[in-house]
Amino acid sequence: MPFSLRFVVPLALALAAIAYAVVPLVDRLTFQWFVRDLDARGALITQTAQEPLADLLNQPRVAKTRVLRYFDRILRGERIYALGYCDKAGRLAMATLAFPRSVRCPEGASAEPRSYVLTLPDGPLHVSINPLAAEGAAFGHLVIVHDMSFVQRRSDDTKKYVLILFGCIALVVALITMLIAEISWRGWVAGVKALLSGETLLRAPLGLKDPAAEVRPELQPIARDLQALVQDLEAERRVRDESQTTWGPEALRRILRQDLKGDEILIVSNREPYLHMRRKDNVVEIQRPASGLVTALEPVMRACSGTWIAHGAGSADRDTVDRNDHVMVPPERPSYRIRRVWLSEAEERGYYFGFANEGLWPLCHIAHTRPSFRAEDWEYYQTVNRRFAEVVQQEVRTADPIILVQDYHFALLPRMIRERLPRATIITFWHIPWPNPEAFGILPWREEVLEGLLGSSILGFHTQFHCNNFFDTVDRYLEARVDRETFTISYGGNPTEVRRYPISIEWPPAALQVQPPVEECRSRVRERLGIGKHVKLGVGVDRLDYTKGILERLMAVERLLELEPRWIGQFAFLQAAAPSRTSIEEYQHLDAKVQQLAARINERFGRPGYQPVILRIEHHDAAQVYELYRAAELCYVSSLHDGMNLVAKEFVAARDDEQGVLLLSQFTGAARELPEALIVNPYDIEQSAAAMHLALTMSPEEQRARMRSMRALVHEFNVYRWAGRMLLDAARMRHRRRVLSRARAAAAREAAAG
């Protein structure tokens, strides 16, 4: 039944019942009024007629005829049905024709006037009997009979009007009731909707009047419950949004616009996305560093704009900034700015080479390189983190910006920022693995590092495994509340959400746009390397780092040639290695060892015009790297331990021909996302060599099936989604914080008022 009818039907029924009860009452009343009216009329007619009647009766000869004529004249009056004259003896002496026989004269000359209703088959008659007197002497009675059928007609009319009246009243009352009910219902619904959508309680901009005051009084008791509901709905919306969005720069911009309302965004990392380098010939050129972190974050920053704070490490960096140490990038289409932070040589040595790369880097990677912890390096690490915190404070324009802190160079920075900007949303992303508590426990400043990180609002790792290691570590070394159900750690009153956000690359990669077809890449690269067209090519692309398993990779190539000599002269492996952290002894040793191993293999299996290992220890730009990926039959990523490894994803993205085989170390985060790769244990040289053979002999159909599936995943889970998920979580967190602070303010006001 429609909502309004629920009001109208009962109302109409009630009114009909009342009308039904009222009509007989009205009927009786109107009847009595008419009887009284006719009584009075009878008395009046008698009064008027008695004198002429006495005169006529005094003329005995003509009396009867004249009286009857007189009566006829009176009869012309309205509704008088019959008249009769009763003499003193109580006999009906004269009467008009219609006078009813049943009407009797009163006995005695001076009986009191009386009246009654006589019901005949033709209808009711009113009989009034009135005494007649002349000069003080009674001379009989005048009997006046009125026709009462008009009363019946009027009574029927009255009944009809009463019913119509009640009908009208019912209609009007029903309409008014419906209107009021509808208006209040709409208001109520609007109130609930506003609560649900948070427009009143949740969405009123800060600084405006108390939103709780806007809640309808009758809704205030449920407002609190609804807040919880709203948060659940919000969370659900996020999940839906996430699964529905096509992730690209526009989706990120939409999140910034809609969910974060254009809030300020800053990134802090050690490595800057563009270095200005002065060449030997004094020309300044721009270099893009070999850094997974930069590869991932740069497209995000291009989409978001904002400020990227980083160490100015390029030799011409100081010459290219403005007086505030800013430089707009990318050079071809500036869309965000870098704020460069200058470090002295000693600071760089202690903070970057020392504590970050000789301490934390080997500590977090299980690559069997011992970490070195020096108190002096630790001092510098603290100083530089503090310096960056000050720069963040200088750069922000608002009290609650979103700050994306990157990697192990800045473990102390989140807390330092929190102390300076308590309302900032600090998202820290740890790009490298997090070790188990035993391994981490050897760090002399383990508590300080953990406390520093727990200044973050959100702390991200690539895999759940690393999140769990972090929970275990905090559980072991700090007095903190670790809630593994909500993935939250509370330390010193500040909650930190610890989440898994697997990093990725932009899709489609910008470097792919400038690539020629695969066939052309194949022939160009082979020509440049001096290898025959028929020779199959494997590639490795890394920074020259001991965690990458480059030695193990080359050993696998060597073993392949031993086990399957048919590949000698038919297969070559190109290792592109960007020099990295070259001041560190361990890296220098690695460089030497890689060169020696390559030379040994080439000596064993090379021949004029053929070298099985082609080593290129130099910087390669993105276009060159993508050309190599497209030219190769296989790509081997053999990290001994890696947070994610974006080379694996880049190789997949580069192969729009759906050919090529990825060999992937099981110790990379990427292995969890790309199981269609040939997953290997890089320490197991035999297995890796066998996997290489398998890759080189894999059918094009199988290559296509595996590559297609991996490409779909990297496409869907691209870097915009990685950043988008973090930003959506940040938006949710900020939203909740605003609601809570309003609720607290309202409670405080209530307490003050009560």
Ligand code: G6P
């Ligand atoms: C890893 C780290 C990054 C770093 C990159 C390059 O990917 O997680 O923070 O930028 O290596 O290393 P570099 O020391 O040259 O910045």
